[in-house]
Amino acid sequence: MPSLPSPTARVRAGALLASAAALLSAGPLQPATAAAASSTAGAVHATAAVLDLDRTGGTPVVHGQDRAYDTASIVKVDILAALLLQAQDAGRQLTARERELAEPMIRRSDNAAAGTLWRRIGRASGLAAANRRLGLTATTGGPGPKWGLTRTTASDQIRLLRDVFDPGDPAHAALHPASRAYVRTLMSQVVPEQSWGVSAAGAGGAGRILKNGWLERSTTGRWDVNSVGEVTVGGHRCLVAVLTDGSASMSDGVSLVERTARAAVA
Template identity: 40%
Template sequence: MRGKWMIAWGMLAAAGAGCGSGRGPVVPVTVGAPVKVARCVLKLPDARGARVARNRLERDISRYMSQRPGRIVYGALDLVTGVSFGQGEHDRDMITASGAKVDIVAALLHSRAGELNEEERELAERMIKESDNKAADAMWSRVGGTDVMTGFYDRIGLRETTPGPGTYWGGTLTSPADRIRLLQVLVRGGGELSSTDRRLVLRLMEQVQPDQAWGVSAAARPGDRVALKNGWTPRPFIRETWAVTSYGRVVGPGRDLLLAVQTDEQPGEEVGIETVEGIARTIGARLDALSPTTTRPCPTNPIA
């Protein structure tokens, strides 16, 4: 028995050593699940899709405007995508009414290098947050009236805005395009307004009291921040109608929308507000569609 075991052991040892066979021992390998390799794709702007979406939006807004009374003009610019559009945005004879109060505060801040006294700061807050007309009368006088406002508009590049005559600041005429230019100055700078001054004005526009926060705010999504100023005034010499305007900034994830909607010859204040908000709501809901993207596979042989 002992001899047989020795022979068997020798054979196993020889096989284990692989002498003369040229092959090593077989080692089992664990095979895992196939590894998924992520497909490389490029996300690119869809220029054609953007044109189609924009044309459709402008057509739908134009149809809506044709069904509403009075004069209606608007302009829009998204600072994130650079998309801009509008209708009648360069009509420069649209009355601002209380919309001019932002202009007055900005002009006084500029002339005083931001150094408003306590009373003037209180007047500025009442003008914008509460749309107080008596406060605006006082600030219009302090800023220097029509002549000074003309120089201020020229300095900040508002070529389509004419200040109201005499003490009638509410008679300032402007265009949606100039309202957007003013917003651009407040957001991005220009016209020698300091960043501190600009932040002050925008902060006041964000704190407009709730009953005056209608208008372009209809373009906002939940969570968006809104800074705006509205204007509304009866037009007794134009068939007892109303002018209703709204302009402002709506900012949130993926957008920084500057929007101005102005109406005139409205049969009533509420009708004008409905029209402004109808346009703003449509733009807000469809803004993202104006900058679509498409995907393509990455090049297989990129150039080094």
């Protein structure tokens, strides 16, 4: 007889599926273009980008085709960066209400909070304005309220992470030091059931400075599963972004992300 999943595994799976259901309940998430539904035929795709922060040069190594994927909830880091840039421009700190929204958006992947902040930054146009300053060149905000359908590439996610974790020349960083520290702190406080992903590539799987995203496509039943963050490998700090689509299940997508992350940093 096959063994039953442990209570911890059941809790993690239930929490992930509940979060995905909440994301879907925010509105129809299927993009209008055929390109965004690349998993329709059942193909599975994965792309990873890695940047070793402790080596010279700032060009990430990309594994796989650096094509565009739907972000699902990893866009929440970008939404927070845009919010912080707008606050910097106004010469102010985030308000108490903005922090009340930003913190669960990153730590618990709260979708309602993300929707509120998506509107506050000006939706796709506000995201685009921030991304021009952050150096992103291949990210397009989702239509209307559908922030989860933002499209991005693995290399663009490394550009975003670079500004957050190690901008190289701080004088040319878009985010101020306090803003960068705030994003890093929240990414290091994700709830345990969301600690899977690029963290699997770190030393002993330790640490979880990351943000994950997952979304089941209602037209195909296939899953978009993504993970971005910082890991330590062989004493080196590495930024890692893994984007995937077409997995048959959430667990398959998580396994694919973790295998891809480990292979990319090996």
